[in-house]
Amino acid sequence: MPRLSFISGGKKTKQLLRTGTLRKPRKLLSQDYQTLLEKSLKSKQLFVDDAFPAELSSIGSGNLLRKLPSCVEWKRPQELVKNPHFFVEDASRFDLHQGLTENCWFLAALASVTFHKDILTNVVPRNQSFDKNYAGIFHFRFWRFGEWVDVVVDDRLPVNKDGKLLFVSSTRKNLFWGPLLEKAYAKLCGSYEDLQIGQVSEALVDFTGGVNMTIKLEQAPPDLWQIMVRAAYSGSLMGCQTRAGPERVLENGLVAGHAYTVTGIRKVTCKSGTENLVRLRNPWGKIEWKGNWSDNSSKWDQLSLKERLLLRKTREDGEFWMSIEDFEAHFVELVICKLTPDLMSHENGKEWTLSMQTGKWLTGSTAGGRMTYTDTYWKNPQYRLKILKGDNMEKYTNTCSVLVSLLQKQNHKHRNKSPPMFIGISVFMYQSLRGRLPCEFFLNTRPVNNKCVFINEREVTQDFHLFPGTYVIIPSTAEPDQQCEFILRVFSRKHLLEEQGENPSPVLVCKKVADKQDEMETVIVRYFEKHPEINISQLQMLLNRGNWTSARQAPVKFSLDACKVIMAQLDVSASGTLNMIEFYNLWKRLLSYQEIFQRRDIDRSGYLKLSDLQAALQEKGISLSHQFYNLMALRYGNSSLKINFENFVCLMLRMEINGDGTVTVGSDLLWY
Structure with a gap:
């Protein structure tokens, strides 16, 4: 480990500080979806997003403008079709087609996400429609540089004079989750033009918060097939790219300088032996591979009728099969996006x-x-x-x-x-x-x-x-x-x-203190080797093995109620338990809180007065009005408005994990 x-x-x-989590994403440009929705419903006016206006500036200022028709209009879905739908439960990789923007990398990643309904639900929240509580406003979530971000857009989309969408469109003309998602991503990146040219790996991370592993296929490992099998089995997302260069269709049906989605793998039994096949999809929704195992290849005749009916699809939908050997020969890299534990089920998160x-x-x-x-x-x-x-x-x-x-x-x-x-x-x-x-x-x-x-x-x-x-x-x-x-x-x-902070000085840092820290770390590691997950009682027992006071004070002991509060803050998977990484991160937080608490507890009373609390929070970069300090002292302090270390820990965890330093009266931060 x-x-x-x-x-x-x-x-x-x-x-x-990274504040946006899956449960509580950061609001891009401080635009809160629920607040804006309620305001629009109350005023009976459709939302207009001034932060990403329906103007050419939102499309871009460079080469993309040259591709636009002479007349560009912005229309809401209800102006384009009679019965628009935001989302359908059978949404799939076949729903979306690329528009004028060269963002195949974005669509290739999105097609991979459609195989994971839980991830798609997080990126595309379901409580939105063109019927109930419709106000012309929608929101989407992306992982951006270490935190989840919620992006709000209005539903005005750029179209030509015939009402045809200029950018991403759906095969189902009345379905609009794809075009609106692309608009939200364009807003996050700066403009539609900022979606031109990219790596499929970048979009995979932005949709999942996962970690990419890139394999250069010119130096592909001998066990490439086994790697892909393990990736598919573990639920990883996969994409690939052809050699860089101007986007053009080659004689073999592949597109140069283009991103594809890996949508499946299959070992088949032929008359001559077994073959390993890879299924790919072109985000254009058309233009397919013409070689072995393509839709019209004679290779399919070598399979049994049952397997042929199961795998072979002859329609022009952009999806096709090819052998692993042809895949290695014609693509330059394979990207495997491993999902992080906060997007997995609790059981998988242990792995x-x-x-x-x-x-x-x-x-x-x-x-x-x-x-x-x-x-x-x-x-x-x-x-x-x-x-x-x-x-x-x-x-x-x-x-x-x-x-x-x-x-x-x-x-x-x-x-x-x-x-x-x-x-x-x-x-x-x-x-x-x-x-x-x-x-x-x-x-x-x-x-x-x-x-x-x-x-x-x-x-x-x-x-x-x-x-x-x-x-x-x-x-x-x-x-x-x-x-x-x-x-x-x-x-x-x-x-x-x-x-760790600055270099420890041998004069200021006693070896005994360092040894005690190493000893406690060893205790933690050994305990979690026997108990991979701990409950509230075990959390209380481990916390109370620590020494959280100076020599002249009575030992601090965490109560069961305090441990319940701590568990609620850290238990992201809502399992009622903590794993080793969650507990160890808590332990390091407590050590930093102890350092601040003891530095501000000048009279060594074991309590922080209101002025001490203010100084302690400011050390963490949190600055609030005097009114809020009074409210926190009322909530977390004793009858004299003094806060002990146990309650100081609960307060700091609440501030750091669920807050970003901005507090409102009556929020759950204060009244939890």
């Missing part, structure tokens, strides 16, 4: 765990560039990863499979005006020590991955098989002094995530 921690350098930087750290490359500080810049490379952010022996080790090799993802944030509101920088990941093995690795270490040590490949894509991922031991992960740009925010994600069977 790996454990990841952050080793910061120089001046301590504040952790970037894989995702941990995430946000950081920055800062000019003149933490932007050290690649290893050849020997004077600055060590200044890059450093993340500690510890692999422990455990049941998750792969048989015979005793290694742990770890997928590391590095994702850079676009620095411009328009996606296409913020081209990705060249980024890469290096992993080093080293003997356990505290503090950052110095410059000298990198002069004489090669990374585990031997050579770091830098790619100018939004996300770079690499799969590792690591032996038990201690490692450090270095995310970097190819060149020094390139400034950008990033997310480092580690995806594996089981690991722990922690963040």
Whole structure:
């Protein structure tokens, strides 16, 4: 089981806060769907989105404008068809067709999502229609740089003079979830033009929050078929792309510079033996492969009648079969998007765990560039990863499979005006020590991955098989002094995530304290080896093994009621239990809360007064009016409006997990 921690350098930087969750996504541009809906219904006026107006500026300002007809109008679905429908339960990959925008990568990913109704329900909320409570407003959800974001749009869509949609359309003329979803994604990316040209991997992550594994098919591993079988069995999403270049139809029926969806795999039995087949779909909804196993191929005659009837479809719908050998020969990459635990069922979530750290490359500080810049490379952010022996080790090799993802944030509101920088990941093995690795270490040590490949894509991922031991992960740009925010994600069977502050000083940090921390970490690991999930009583027992007070105070003991509140905040899957990663993240939070509490408890009374509480919250970057501090003291304090450590923990978890520092009177944050 790996454990990841952050080793910061120089001046301590504040952790970037990600507030949007599946249950409570962040509102893009602070537009709240429910509030705007109710306002429109009350005024009896259809919603008009001034943040993404029905104007050419929302379409773009470059090449896409040249494709537009001379007359562009914006119309609502009720002006286009008699009986518009927002969504149908049998929505499928065959519903949508690409329009004037070159966003096949977006549609290829969306087609893959239609196989996962739970994910599609999250991206396309169902409580919307053109009948009940219709007000011309719709909303959609996307995962964006570490958080879920809710995007509101009005339903005015660009059409030509004949009322034909210019961009994504549906095969069912009265179905509009696809065109409205594309509009919401265009708003998120800046404009419709910002959807031109992209990677299917990018859209897969934006729909799921998953982690991508990209396989270059020119160097495809010998077990490619087995990898695809495992991916399909685990519910991963798959897409692929043909060689880059101008989009054009080749003689074999494939489209150059185009993205496709992998919609199925199948081992078939022919008269001459078995063959492995891959089913693909062109997001255009037409133009198909013409080679072996295409719709009209004679290869189908080698199958039994039953298998032929089951697999072969001769209609022109953009979907076709081809052999795994032809797939490797004609496509350049396969993208497999592994789903993160918060989008899986509770049972599947036990198999894989995702941990995430946000950081920055800062000019003149933490932007050290690649290893050849020997004077600055060590200044890059450093993340500690510890692999422990455990049941998750792969048989015979005793290694742990770890997928590391590095994702850079676009620095411009328009996606296409913020081209990705060249980024890469290096992993080093080293003997356990505290503090950052110095410059000298990198002069004489090669990374585990031997050579770091830098790619100018939004996300770079690499799969590792690591032996038990201690490692450090270095995310970097190819060149020094390139400034950008990033997310480092580690995806594996089981690991722990922690963040460390400045380099510990041997004068200020007592070895006994460090030993006690290591001892408690060992206790946690051993307990969860026996109990993969813990209930409220076990949570109370483990928390009360910690020492949360100074020497002169009576020991703090967490009550069962407090543990219920804590469980409610952290139990994302609503299972009534916590796994090891959830508990360990809680433990690290408690340590940081304890540090703040003891620093602000100047008289060592074990309580924070109102002024102390205000100072403590401001340390976390939370600034509220005096009225709200009084309300929180009433809710969480005793009769003297003083707050003990137990209630301080409940308050801080509530603020950090469910809030973004913005509080309204009467909200559940205050009155929970």
